[in-house]
Amino acid sequence: MTSGIKGFDEMIGGGFWPGSVVLVRGAPGTGKTLMGLQFLVHGAMKHNEPGLLISFEEFPDSLYRDAEALGWNLKELESSGKLHQMFTSPKVFLASLQSPEARLNQLILDANIRRLVLDSITHFDRLTDDVQELRRIYASVANGLRREGVTAMLLGEEGRAEYRRADKGGLSFIVDTIVLLRYVEIESAMQRAIVVLKMRGSDHAKEIRRYDIGPGGLTVLDVFEGREGLLSGIPYRALP
Numbered sequence: 001m002t003s004g005i006k007g008f009d010e011m012i013g014g015g016f017w018p019g020s021v022v023l024v025r026g027a028p029g030t031g032k033t034l035m036g037l038q039f040l041v042h043g044a045m046k047h048n049e050p051g052l053l054i055s056f057e058e059f060p061d062s063l064y065r066d067a068e069a070l071g072w073n074l075k076e077l078e079s080s081g082k083l084h085q086m087f088t089s090p091k092v093f094l095a096s097l098q099s100p101e102a103r104l105n106q107l108i109l110d111a112n113i114r115r116l117v118l119d120s121i122t123h124f125d126r127l128t129d130d131v132q133e134l135r136r137i138y139a140s141v142a143n144g145l146r147r148e149g150v151t152a153m154l155l156g157e158e159g160r161a162e163y164r165r166a167d168k169g170g171l172s173f174i175v176d177t178i179v180l181l182r183y184v185e186i187e188s189a190m191q192r193a194i195v196v197l198k199m200r201g202s203d204h205a206k207e208i209r210r211y212d213i214g215p216g217g218l219t220v221l222d223v224f225e226g227r228e229g230l231l232s233g234i235p236y237r238a239l240p
């Protein structure tokens with residue numbers, strides 16, 4: 001399942017495995033929502049694969065404007081039935097994965113949803129303080145989505161302080177693929193970095209690449225050459 005992100009599909013050996021569960025983790029503003037949208041818009045427009053965006057927070061009008069600036073007319077895709085949105089709560093979403101007659105399952109069947117984006121998986125953290133319980137919740141989300149037969153992208157929020165405990169509940173072990181979006185500060189400028197941390201069943205790219213957001217969405221650029229410590233957030237020039 002191609003993402004439509006120039007330079008990124010090559011990093012993942014051509015595309016995501018159909019039916020897999022992908023986690024996209026990144027700090028606020030790194031472009032997680034846009035990456036999810038691009039995956040849906042590309043599927044809808046280029047492969048005639050209807051997409052569903054599930055959100056736990058109402059999308060602001062600015063999202064439509066941002067999308068428009070990138071060249072995506074979300075309203076048009078929605079009215080042609082190729083893009084669907086669902087606002088719900090983590091609790092309702094969890095319950096509906098377990099009941100075939102729920103609105104979610106009906107929509108997936110009726111609209112022939114092939115691609116699904118969940119914005120964001122971090123909302124499930126607030127359901128419980130118990131790590132074991134959280135692990136069970138994550139597993140039922142991932143397995144529920146696998147049962148639905150969709151290729152799913154879960155967006156995960158990650159702040160600096162959360163970096164170490166980002167894997168509370170072992171989400172990294174449950175998903176098939178992990179993509180990390182990061183800001184790196186180089187010579188007093190913020191740059192965006194993307195890396196594939198894991199991809200089951202694929203010899204994915206291991207390098208850290210630069211990416212940009214602009215017309216057309218995300219574009220993956222060159223490898224950060226001669227830089228060490230990019231993922232720690234403290235990059236420095238590697239000694240020759």
Ligand SMILES: Nc1ncnc2c1ncn2[C@@H]1O[C@H](COP(=O)(O)OP(=O)(O)OP(=O)(O)O)[C@@H](O)[C@H]1O
Pocket residue numbers: 026027028029030031032033034035066069070157213214215
């Ligand atoms: N037209 C555009 N041109 C260039 N950059 C853009 C454009 N529209 C949005 N952006 C960039 O995209 C970023 C927002 O992306 P997005 O909303 O996907 O981030 P996010 O990771 O989902 O953030 P959050 O964690 O707050 O939800 C902004 O920081 C902005 O820099």
Ligand SMILES: [Mg+2]
Pocket residue numbers: 032033034119
């Ligand atoms: Mg977002």
